[in-house]
Amino acid sequence: MKLTTLCYIEKDDKYLMIHRIKKKHDVNKDKWIGIGGKFERGESPEDCILRETKEETGLTLTSYRLRGVLTFMYNDDDAEMEYIFLYTADGFTGELADCNEGTLEWVPKTEIDSLNLWEGDRIFHRLLDEEAPFFSLKLRYQDDLLKEAALDGKPLELLDLLDENGEPSGQVRERTLVHLNGDWHRTSHVWVVRRRGDGGHDLLLQKRSRGKDSFGGCYDISSAGHIPAGQDYLESALRELKEELGIAAEPEDLRLVGVHDGRYEGEFHGRIFKNHEKSHVFAYEKPVEIEKLKLQKEEVESVKWMRIEDVLAAVKAHDPGYCLFEDEIEMLSEVLA
Known part of the structure; x- marks a missing residue:
């Protein structure tokens, strides 16, 4: 030493x-x-x-x-x-x-x-x-x-940076710096889905805690998170679902909907925020009762069910209360149809 x-x-x-x-x-x-x-x-x-x-x-x-x-x-x-x-x-x-x-x-x-x-x-x-x-x-x-x-x-939090093919490059970076530079990184998205009697679908939206470093107080994906360096998409998705909502899912409970490439640039709390994420998008379709969920207070303020058509309409209208990707919801809607 x-x-x-x-x-x-x-x-x-x-x-x-x-x-x-x-x-x-x-x-x-x-x-x-x-x-x-x-x-x-x-x-x-x-x-x-x-x-x-x-x-x-x-x-x-x-x-x-x-x-x-x-x-x-x-x-x-x-x-x-x-x-x-x-x-x-x-x-x-x-x-x-x-x-x-x-x-x-x-x-x-x-x-x-x-x-x-x-x-x-x-x-x-x-x-x-x-x-x-x-x-x-x-x-x-x-x-x-x-x-x-x-x-x-x-x-x-350390994240894997991705190469031009969207695979881990062998380089890692601290999360704040990733979003300062706009480095391409990985996330997992899990949509909790409920089928309605009319054949349509509802989505469970989480309202992000107001103390979050980005999009505080906005409605977001049911459960989502950055993938820590060295981990994989499914492992991260299962962990985030358990931590944020208290849902203990098994790997076979998550259906891979597709892969999404998302970008956003803005500013939060006086700091530049650039996001470029490659996301594996999953659907969780087992019965969920909101009253029995255990929300992670640091991450999630509340949750609500919302018709997928209404979610898509709000996002298309650029409602500032939602921090969702329009093309991701459209992809999910096509798979669920």
């Missing part, structure tokens, strides 16, 4: 970063990171970052602050585990010197996301940009793949 520091020096809305290309045996090889290094005996975090900055850049920091602590775990190797004191700095003196760790470059903040970064670095860069209060971020990797992330002790 190591104690280290990491600092992002700021000037003209740019960060000074190192492209780690000079060392052969370097866990950070070919990646772009900030300035920093390991503690020496007797050093405080401030002693360490002042010394490392001087050694790596030739600069002397005059204004800096501690922003958070990172727990970095790599391949379950205790020797590669680090507790990293994360700083930003906005004051310095001196002239930039050559660095034996890699190539130094002032990178515009708007271009950082396009660089070859550790995936978890994208999480703390967002926190830095948002001026988040002091934070603790845990990041666990298997080789280059981020396997676990937790912010202030709370797990963060």
Whole structure:
């Protein structure tokens, strides 16, 4: 286990970063990171970052602050585990010197996301940009793949990014960043369906909790959710149905209706929201009594039955109380007919 520091020096809305290309045996090889290094005996975090900055850049920091602590775990190797004191700095003196760790470059903040970064670095860069209060971020990797992330002790949701064929690409990303960038990802949709006496169908709609990060208070699919990295559509659909509505379904209870590609762009709570999802759409047609459902309060405010024709009409009329895809409801209607 190591104690280290990491600092992002700021000037003209740019960060000074190192492209780690000079060392052969370097866990950070070919990646772009900030300035920093390991503690020496007797050093405080401030002693360490002042010394490392001087050694790596030739600069002397005059204004800096501690922003958070990172727990970095790599391949379950205790020797590669680090507790990293994360700083930003906005004051310095001196002239930039050559660095034996890699190539130094002032990178515009708007271009950082396009660089070859550790995936978890994208999480703390967002926190830095948002001026988040002091934070603790845990990041666990298997080789280059981020396997676990937790912010202030709370797990963060990691999603598989999809390739041009709609299959997992081998890269994962934290959910908030997925919706900031509009990355293509997977979701499962389950429609709870009730057949009427006249041969038509009703849909069970859930009203999203008002505290949701998007579409709070809107009527939505009976049960839906992002698919955690490494899981599959059916597994996720069954889990979400149980968690959100208390329905314990078996795999054979869900009928695959089809695959839907959905897109949306908007803004919620002052934050950009871009959604591009590939969804497996399922129908659950066993009897359901609303009174016996166990709603997940954090996700679902209430539920109601509604004629599929009326749902489609509301969506076509762009009723703001509904956050549904028109073509998905049409697909469902055709299959149920």
